[in-house]
Amino acid sequence: MSDQHEELHQPAAMVDEVSEFEVLELAVRELCIEKGLFSADDHRRWTEYMHTLGPAPAAHLVAKAWLDPEFKKTAVTDGVKASLDVGIDWVNSMPTNFGTPSDYCNLRVLEDTPTLKHVVVCTLCSCYPRPILGQSPEWYRTPNYRRRIVRWPRQVLAEFGLQLSADIEVRVEDSNQKSRFIVMPVRPEGTEGWTEDQLAEIVTRDCLIGVAVPQVGKTENDKRPVRPAVNPYKH
């Protein structure tokens, strides 16, 4: 059974030659550079910028807010300003010096309470706070997640392993091209006296999207099947 399963999920079986995607990607990139629309150096610098991205700054923003009530106020009222304290400048960031073209400059931090749980989606595409959280996971981009989370949030959260009792209100925030969101979950019990670094470790990407909550001793997202790439990009 498991062998068969693996076979079904080998994308290589579909691909017997260089893919049209690979050909078109190279053609478009080379034509852009030949025509001077951007330079090879621009492309390289953007790739280097991509390598700096990940969920760590967002995790630290939450950890800082848990520890410092004044900073928490800033975080929930002005996410862009609070981001500066974890090293993310939405407005003037490299490599463009005017932020990223696709992310704009409006980050909202959604504060959970014991009776309110937030979860983030982008129903129209897959807007995501890339500068502070890195690239979105594949499941976040699927039409399935985008279709169902706004209508059956409890069921979808349960599929992610998050069972919420009926007395907890669920609020689904729909991102768009101008507004991006991260969730500030409730600080779990058993973390008294922890440092910012210790706290940030349990604020995983999934916690920041809202499909998981932080737990003592859990520093990674839930294990899910990983679809392998034919020609994987090495980060």
Add this chain to the structure above:
Amino acid sequence: MSTSTRDKVMQHLNIVGHLQPALHEETHAPAPDQIDNAHYRAYTRMAHDVGGEPDVPIRWEEKEEEVWEHNTFVTCECLAWRGVWNAEERRRRQNVDVGQTQYLGLPYYGRWLLTAARILVDKQYVTVSELSNKMDEVKKRYE
């Protein structure tokens, strides 16, 4: 037509036939009186406007990124950085203008990539011939 070309054409037409969306109402370019306003609204909905549509649970997966996917994203951002398009224009093209079949049928970054190619042609930065010649040249490197 040689046999192998005929086979390729037949294979292509078969796949295209299977790609037609599963519609549960007759759709043969009806007369105006056969379309009420509710149907008009449903037909003119944007393909990416999927929030609230019914669907069944699926297995949630992570995914390794292909090299071309990474490079496509970077190319699209560089095109915006250097003023060829902006993010609204890109989104309109890759989420709406592609239409329902390509929207649901192609990989996420496949839509980005097609859209990047189309903007170069539509804004006359390259001709269709330049693009297809370049693609032939790239393919030959793999032979």
